[in-house]
Amino acid sequence: MRPAGVPIGRALDVPAEIAYDDLREVVAAIDRVHGDGNLPRIPVRLVEGFPELGRFRFDPTTGEPISIVIRADQRFRRLTLLHEVGHYIDWYVLGGRTTFGSAFHPMMEVWLARVVSSRSYRQLDALAKRGKGVVSGARIAILSERERTAVRNALLPDECWARSYAQYVALRSAASHLAGSLTVLRTPNEGRVYYPLQWEDEDFRPIAMAIDELFDELGWRTW
Amino acid sequence: MVSRDEREVMIQELLDRTTLPREYVEEVVAISLGESEGDVVPTRPLSPEEWRRIGRGITAEEALERMRQRAKESEQIAREG
Numbered sequence: 685m686r687p688a689g690v691p692i693g694r695a696l697d698v699p700a701e702i703a704y705d706d707l708r709e710v711v712a713a714i715d716r717v718h719g720d721g722n723l724p725r726i727p728v729r730l731v732e733g734f735p736e737l738g739r740f741r742f743d744p745t746t747g748e749p750i751s752i753v754i755r756a757d758q759r760f761r762r763l764t765l766l767h768e769v770g771h772y773i774d775w776y777v778l779g780g781r782t783t784f785g786s787a788f789h790p791m792m793e794v795w796l797a798r799v800v801s802s803r804s805y806r807q808l809d810a811l812a813k814r815g816k817g818v819v820s821g822a823r824i825a826i827l828s829e830r831e832r833t834a835v836r837n838a839l840l841p842d843e844c845w846a847r848s849y850a851q852y853v854a855l856r857s858a859a860s861h862l863a864g865s866l867t868v869l870r871t872p873n874e875g876r877v878y879y880p881l882q883w884e885d886e887d888f889r890p891i892a893m894a895i896d897e898l899f900d901e902l903g904w905r906t907w
Numbered sequence: 908m909v910s911r912d913e914r915e916v917m918i919q920e921l922l923d924r925t926t927l928p929r930e931y932v933e934e935v936v937a938i939s940l941g942e943s944e945g946d947v948v949p950t951r952p953l954s955p956e957e958w959r960r961i962g963r964g965i966t967a968e969e970a971l972e973r974m975r976q977r978a979k980e981s982e983q984i985a986r987e988g
Contacts, residue, residue, distance in 0.1 A: 750950060809968065
């Protein structure tokens with residue numbers, strides 16, 4: 685399989701400065717995996733001093749995407765850019781600029797079904813519902829309301845889409861710089877509650893295949 | 908608005924309890940304090956109903972059930988129609 689359509693690199697306005705070298709590597713990784721349906725250009729900027737890892741800004745009245753902002757002072761800039769590009773695609777293409785398509789579009793049903801039945805999602809869902817997590821195989825930790833808020837946020841369809849899109853590009857591009865970030869997020873620590881925000885390889889395989897089919901249907905990949 | 912020290916205590920508590928990296932924890936704390944609504948940021952504040960309308964506010968599982976229900980209804984309309 686190879687990417688088809690217009691390279692998404694044309695849509696992502698990433699400055700040519702040296703500070704953006706890592707983000708340009710990410711754009712190149714996306715271009716190796718899929719094209720797009722001629723998305724409009726969106727500025728991508730590094731900014732310090734905000735609490736989220738990244739932001740996808742959009743105008744809910746006109747539907748126009750405004751910007752993708754990546755928190756500069758963090759270790760997950762590459763994965764964050766993929767995550768925010770996932771939101772951009774979800775809003776602009778899958779949702780037609782009125783919704784996030786991950787929650788509504790019939791084309792997303794297979795992907796959504798596979799996410800919901802994945803081990804990662806079931807574990808997060810159990811954390812949110814029961815409010816307690818297993819630590820080191822035996823001890824039970826009661827989650828604070830703060831932790832449960834975080835887990836509930838991770839169960840939103842658009843957040844599931846953004847995380848799975850990021851992992852999909854990391855997998856299909858075989859970019860080692862992306863694999864490193866995934867490893868950090870997927871490593872349980874002795875004595876701590878594990879949040880499976882990203883999927884183990886085997887757990888992710890059916891989800892990746894659903895995204896393959898989706899992108900084939902969109903004409904973003906071809907033989 | 909919490910002080911820097913109070914925020915650091917909250918962050919440290921989550922770092923000690925979970926596998927989440929610090930950057931993720933800082934985002935979680937900001938959300939729980941009402942300082943952030945997450946990484947999807949509209950240019951004007953949205954009401955809870957508006958958030959739901961664009962697809963946020965229900966879980967992926969609930970979205971799947973709704974999608975299947977709508978597909979069934981569409982099939983039924985097509986059969987009757």
